[in-house]
Amino acid sequence: MSTMMTDSETTEARGAPLPSVRRLPLYLNVVRALRDSGREMVSCTHIAEELQADPTQVRKDLAITGITGKPKVGYDAVELIEAIEVFLGWNNISDAFLAGVGNLGTALLGYRRFENLGMNIVAAFDSNQTKVGRTVEGRKILPLSRMTNLASRMHIHIGVLAVPASAAQTVADQMVEGGILAIWNFTTARLNVPSNVIVERADFSQSLAALTSRLKRTLKS
Amino acid sequence: MSTMMTDSETTEARGAPLPSVRRLPLYLNVVRALRDSGREMVSCTHIAEELQADPTQVRKDLAITGITGKPKVGYDAVELIEAIEVFLGWNNISDAFLAGVGNLGTALLGYRRFENLGMNIVAAFDSNQTKVGRTVEGRKILPLSRMTNLASRMHIHIGVLAVPASAAQTVADQMVEGGILAIWNFTTARLNVPSNVIVERADFSQSLAALTSRLKRTLKS
DNA sequence: TAGATTGTTAATCGATTAACAATC
DNA sequence: TAGATTGTTAATCGATTAACAATC
Structure with a gap:
């Protein structure tokens, strides 16, 4: 059972990395602000710049929410907000x-x-x-x-x-x-x-x- | 300059591990309580038990303050408190x-x-x-x-x-x-x-x- | 002394960063 | 199309945990 465990199974078992989870509110905050200013698509590059973080890290962190983006354009802002909220359990108060x-x-x-x-x-x-x-x-x-x-x-x-x-x-x-x-x-x-x-x-x-x-x-x- | 750097030099350069620094207040809190209850010597084992943490981790964390303990007995509580406070800059308000x-x-x-x-x-x-x-x-x-x-x-x-x-x-x-x-x-x-x-x-x-x-x-x- | 605990070195583990093919 | 960005796999890095000799 230990050696045959797939990646998704282990993630399921112990949950997403806590450091990633803790960063999600920062992304959420940024993306909400971008959405409010009328932006429809956001890229990891853009989020990372805003937070002075590493784009690859942002992408990996967002991946734990299950969202998928479009190469060259990024993620739909509204979808991304929803994905983070659902992941954190913030969609319902x-x-x-x-x-x-x-x-x-x-x-x-x-x-x-x-x-x-x-x-x-x-x-x-x-x-x-x-x-x-x-x-x-x-x-x-x-x-x-x-x-x-x-x-x-x-x-x-x-x-x-x-x-x-x-x-x-x-x-x-x-x-x-x-x-x-x-x-x-x-x-x-x-x-x-x-x-x-x-x-x-x-x-x-x-x-x-x-x-x-x-x-x-x-x-x- | 990169390969010839000793351990203490790198520690000097980038400071103690942040996770360790963040745990120090927890130890400080425990040791202060023990001192107030009259205890003179405290061991990592004891602190770890109190916090449900790993004794080895406690020992490593405390080491960044420069304190030295005595095998078999542990650390002098008052000294340890002082060492943590000095390390964090909490000795002077x-x-x-x-x-x-x-x-x-x-x-x-x-x-x-x-x-x-x-x-x-x-x-x-x-x-x-x-x-x-x-x-x-x-x-x-x-x-x-x-x-x-x-x-x-x-x-x-x-x-x-x-x-x-x-x-x-x-x-x-x-x-x-x-x-x-x-x-x-x-x-x-x-x-x-x-x-x-x-x-x-x-x-x-x-x-x-x-x-x-x-x-x-x-x-x- | 014997046994518990320190200090330190080595092994493991997990997270971050880099590399790169896929693709819109 | 060309170039930017995604998703993913591999490499690196650092932190945690384990092992163990030294010692009070």
Whole structure:
């Protein structure tokens, strides 16, 4: 079974390369802008130029969505947008729950661009009694104790975790209990979840580490 | 010059592997917690277990900081923390400017953990006259028009960009003009900056893409 | 001492880049 | 048609993982 596996079978088995997946939103952003400016066909060369990337890499990345282009002309912009959106699951908006309406949680509630990213935060939860009942960014804050039940009743798949690190595991457990399958973790805590539950880290420290370590090199030279 | 380059020379030339650099904050977080709980020595095995990572990888990653450990016992926790902080440039707090005090900018202003990440946002700027003069999270919002001048007078190196995408390039230009050397870009815009200026992307879409594409696979199976 | 862990070298793996035939 | 671009295969590159001697 191992040696006889074809390329498409292995891709099927482990999914597309994560680096490629992470680049797709960049392409999507560029192609949407080009479409909005009236362009019908876009080539990898063009996208790559815009992003200062390698055209071959762009082509390989786009290939994971299954799109096919036309030699000499490129890809149909509308088709390409659709292909990326479908691949990422952004063609249908997914409802999500937010836990933790502090500074960051409030910002996430107000982040309008999520609709371009296939996500919609439909409810926000907090354990702080003084916050519960208040309306933030058009959504009423509900008590955290109601999250599990509501998640399972509403068949929510995505949980956005923006609570203090000390509460992260407890709240994550409640999300899992409510049937949530993917946790977008904005805390610094590591989460223990069943193997079928996805955790995607979104904490700032890793990005900042890349910035400051490079800056340190700049300053030394 | 190419074939005769030693390993340390190439490392010097292109810096440590970026994936390793990005993992350092995770280790730092774990080791700080262990130190706070009274532990003096920590081993890679232990750190790896905590993070569900590979011990060999942890050891290699830590090696880029220059720390040396003791066989059988591991690393001195305090030394290790110091080594990571120094490597990342987090041992001395760097002052930073924030441009754009919207939802996200406000959250960043209120993000207390930056002090653990070697950064301090010392001033916030916005072009919106109704925001200017207001105090947010203890800092008075200044007019964007003053940013360039202040950045150069205060020798600010880090600019946090949280303005609308449409203004991103203009504000980035102003940051560069003010002598800022590293831009932490929270917008979706691609920035054109001189080659000596560092841009680190911090927009959510790439992380969310990783989450939703994996979720889509989960739901299909 | 014995055994666990470090530091380092070698092997593997996967992602990026290059090459090139097919084609609109 | 000629030339640009696709799709795909091969080569390169870098990161991860494995192996193992050194050592506290």
